[in-house]
Amino acid sequence: MxxxxxxxxxxxxxxxxxxxxxxxxxxxxxxxxxxxxxxxxxxxxxxxxxxxxxxxxxxxxxxxxxxxxxxxxxxxxxxxxxxxxxxxxxxxxxxxxxxxxxxxxxxxxxxxxxxxxxxxxxxxxxQGHPVTAEVPAVQAGDITVEPGHLPVLDAEQAGKWAREALLLDARAPERYRGEVEPIDPAAGHVPGAVNAPFSGHIGPDGTWRGAEELAARFRELGVAEGKPVGAYCGSGVTASSVVLALEVAGVTTPEAPAALYAGSWSNWSADPSRPIATGEQPG
CATH class of the missing domain: 3.40.250.10 (Rhodanese-like domain)
Structure with missing residues (x-):
């Protein structure tokens, strides 16, 4: 699918x-x-x-x-x-x-x-498709959750990926640069991480950009064949869309997906001993 x-x-x-x-x-x-x-x-x-x-x-x-x-x-x-x-x-x-x-x-x-x-x-x-306020009657499903089918990074691994591979920061540029931080304890980004705002996945009409356009964007950000790539954001939500966009672009596959730093900046910034970079450069 x-x-x-x-x-x-x-x-x-x-x-x-x-x-x-x-x-x-x-x-x-x-x-x-x-x-x-x-x-x-x-x-x-x-x-x-x-x-x-x-x-x-x-x-x-x-x-x-x-x-x-x-x-x-x-x-x-x-x-x-x-x-x-x-x-x-x-x-x-x-x-x-x-x-x-x-x-x-x-x-x-x-x-x-x-x-x-x-x-x-x-x-x-x-597009004129129907909507309703009716709450559906749902028959319970039988799915079995087996965690681990996508890679997850912790803080130590995320720091290492930012230094040695590629870690994409999905937040808005001003949060990445450390100019504002409305939610978490400290402003800035994981040293070495590259800013890749999730808003860049979406075109002017509000739908997703095509695979070729997304692939070109990720190449400009440093994504390359054989180079491990991970993503983070404020709390691990919008970074999921970076993992999705990488797959839509065809630069990762279901068999070799990008990794997610699930705790993201809210986890990284919670420990004052962790280093923080500011400004436009990865640091």
């Missing part, structure tokens, strides 16, 4: 006898909770998934959105109706940066049939 799906292609699948499970993972960093958006209108049959409660463990030294435990994640996914072998489509408000977290978690858990809706809810409605 290609990691991105268009609204038109999803609409066709939803009209079949065996439609994919559709999950609404709209979320806002600064609130308010997006469940109210879901209640007002969502894709037909979509189930709401809460990023903070369902797709993350309790915030702490490991970060603001640590990876959920396998048992917890399995329960959430089964309640949402996900079974082995059944395709899943995740969507957020638009750019895919939040839906990519669910895409990444499912892939990490061993479920390969998962895609992100290109353009999200905004593209779906802009």
């Amino acid at each position: 290609h990691p991105l799906i268009t609204p038109a292609a999803l609409a066709e699948l939803l009209a079949t006898d065996r439609p994919p499970v559709v999950l609404d993972v709209r979320w806002r960093l600064a609130g308010p909770p997006a469940k109210a958006d879901y209640d007002r209108g969502h894709l037909p049959g979509a189930v709401f998934i809460d990023l903070d409660a369902d797709l993350s463990a309790t915030p702490g030294p490991l970060g603001r959105h640590p990876l959920p435990g396998a048992e917890h994640l399995q329960h959430v996914l089964r309640v949402a109706g996900i079974s082995a072998g059944r395709p899943v489509v995740a969507y957020d408000a638009g750019d895919g940066s939040v839906a990519a977290r669910l895409w990444w978690l499912l892939r990490w858990a061993g479920h390969r049939e998962v895609a992100v809706l290109d353009g999200g809810y905004a593209a779906w409605t802009a």
Whole structure:
């Protein structure tokens, strides 16, 4: 299954006898909770998934959105109706940066049939596809979560990758440079990391850039064949979209994916002994 799906292609699948499970993972960093958006209108049959409660463990030294435990994640996914072998489509408000977290978690858990809706809810409605406020009745799924199918970095490994391989920082340039830090304990970036804002994946129309354009962007950032690449962001959410974009671009594959520093800057900056770089250069 290609990691991105268009609204038109999803609409066709939803009209079949065996439609994919559709999950609404709209979320806002600064609130308010997006469940109210879901209640007002969502894709037909979509189930709401809460990023903070369902797709993350309790915030702490490991970060603001640590990876959920396998048992917890399995329960959430089964309640949402996900079974082995059944395709899943995740969507957020638009750019895919939040839906990519669910895409990444499912892939990490061993479920390969998962895609992100290109353009999200905004593209779906802009193209005239139907929405509903009806909450679907869901038959529980049987998915088994088996963590470890995608590589994960801890802080020590992330620091080493930034020095010896390639570590991409998905945050906005001003946060990377250390000019502002609205959330975490310190401003700046992991020394050696290269800024690769996740907003660069999206074109002017709100949908994802094509594979060739993404591949050219990543080459400019230093991605090269045979060179290990990892990604981080503020708390491990939007960095998932970098892992997704690398696969869409064809510079990584499902068999050789990019790594995710799951704790990201919220984990790195929580330890005052860790070095911090500022400015435009990796440092």
